[in-house]
Amino acid sequence: MREPQSRSVEPEMMRQVDMVVTLCDPDNAACPIPPAGVQHVNWTIPGWNKFSSNRQEGLRALRDAIRDHTRQLINDLITPPGP
Secondary structure (H helix, E strand, C coil), X not given: CCCCCCXXXXXXXXXXXXXXEEECCCCCCCCCCCCCCCEEEEECCCCHHHHCCCHHXXXXXXXXXHHHHHHHHHHXXXXXXXX
């Protein structure tokens, strides 16, 4: 299995979105900056090797962390704000 690599996003694509979620640790990388008017959410989730020294276990833990963040984001988006 290859290491995941970041891919660039075309400016035209960025003009068509309402929200951008990035997985970036600002202390260790230059994080992308979405265009004005696009809601931006950044999840600072460590790489798989921070979860476990075993690659498969670490990737599963990373997958689960992303899943949990995604579920919370969806819940936040569909739940109306309180009074």
